[in-house]
Amino acid sequence: MAKYVFFNLPAFSHIQPTLAVVEELITRGEEVIYYLPEEFRAQIETTGAVFRAYPFELFSQEQTSPFSTEYHIHDIQVRLAVLQAYMIKQCMSIVPSLVESVRAERPDCLLYDGMFLWARLIAEILQIPRIVLRASYDLTDNPYANLLRVFSSSSEMIQTLNHELAGLCERYGLSRYEVNSFTEDNPSLSIAFIPRSFLPDPAQFDGRFLFVGPSLRTRWQARHALQDAETEKQLYIALGSIYTNQAEFYRLCFAAFGDTAWHVRLSIGTQLEPEALGPAPQNFLIAPRFPQLEILARTTIFVSHGGLNSVMESLYSGVPLVIVPETSEHEAIGTRVAELGAGIKLEKASLTAECLREAVDLVANDPSFAVRAGELQQQLQEAGGYRRAADAIMHYARR
Incomplete structure (x- = not known):
């Protein structure tokens, strides 16, 4: 020993x-x-x-x-x-x-x-x-x-x-x-x-x-087995565990996806209370943190800051991404995800609700993103x- x-x-x-x-x-x-x-x-x-x-x-x-x-x-x-x-x-x-x-x-x-x-x-x-x-x-x-x-x-x-x-x-x-x-x-x-x-x-x-x-001690399950409803569009938004004091960004997400066909889970961390964001749209579920791997198993698109752990867990689950970077490393990771065809990188400085919604809809409606995420999923799991x-x-x- x-x-x-x-x-x-x-x-x-x-x-x-x-x-x-x-x-x-x-x-x-x-x-x-x-x-x-x-x-x-x-x-x-x-x-x-x-x-x-x-x-x-x-x-x-x-x-x-x-x-x-x-x-x-x-x-x-x-x-x-x-x-x-x-x-x-x-x-x-x-x-x-x-x-x-x-x-x-x-x-x-x-x-x-x-x-x-x-x-x-x-x-x-x-x-x-x-x-x-x-x-x-x-x-x-x-x-x-x-x-x-x-x-x-x-x-x-x-x-x-x-x-x-x-x-x-x-x-x-x-x-x-x-x-x-x-x-x-x-x-x-x-x-x-x-x-x-x-x-x-x-x-x-x-x-x-x-x-x-990725070092994940969990058995991967087929995403469809955990879907809330096969026809429901599942969107997960999370900025990791550090970059969470982002009230303005969360309100932008309300504007982008409120009252749409998306069922949205929004993780806001512990630095903000949900009440500080104002009234949430009916199709939003807000929590300080979600069990990320479990949620990704039932997610269609992941809107992320581009942290390495988050991106690896998303691709391990076969989920394409829309990345809104916070740091230079996140920028590089977002660029690589886009190069590999598994998602889109946006610029936070010029981000609007319309831009974010269009990016998510593009990734959802173009099957090539999901196909490429699935190919990367196999590589990660192997x-x-x-x-x-x-x-x-x-x-x-x-x-």
Whole structure:
């Protein structure tokens, strides 16, 4: 039996793909210890893993959170950069507090999200074999590239971070790290929760990358078996778990689809109360969150922000998309979905109710979108998912 330590960011989109992998490892008799903030204890312990808390709250700092108010896409990039700087700065206090905790566990392997610099440093300090888990679309980019786009490498902020990182590395005898060198994290194994076929240029990735597709521990069911009514047009609208403070967008959806033939499920998150949106059309069902995979099994079209998890779950269910991106990564994912013929990407800045309705109707009425989504569905379901990831992790730990 091998022992694994997982580290992750306290963000659902980064945690969710790992849960089925953890559960599969434990089912096979392996031991897993998972580090996250306390609020995720129940979610992790449900998998059978041992939970360990670390003291960090990604979105609790009002001054660093890019998600506390409504915003335009350019504002997001700046606020995200400040948040990334805050995360790097936390290395100085969190790494020393966690090194001894991990050392005491004596793990065979350390697994962590590609953005989790602390875990990378801990693995190098303790010389533990490591695997990077990649839950983002751009696998070649520096995970902190946005920070460098907003703040130049000569800026006071970047220079301060580099100075503090140099002190931390000197303390533990590591080679010097700088913010613009984070692209160099290329261990022997990186597991990406995306199918190789979804990448624009898969040939650039060598054998160190394993593409397992979405990691979903659920049995897919034929969509028609769960349809409320075979003749009913089912529309699902959701912007993920973070980008949900969007009252203006939700009202635009009311205008686009209210009193139409569409049966609409609208997920609004926890930052808004339904009453704040005003009267909802009769054909809308509104909730903070829906069980997404279950809903997708009965959905005709998914209107999404274009987050990787949401897009993978939609295509895994054979559902074409209309994507309204929030970030540059969402833009890239939306572009790729459109290139593959499985949906349409819209621009939020110029979005109108009429434009959104026309896009949804086009995807619904042109059968090529559903056909292409069905072809991608087969590819995603054959990519291996959590079982293939667990196979690779166990093989790597026993080398």
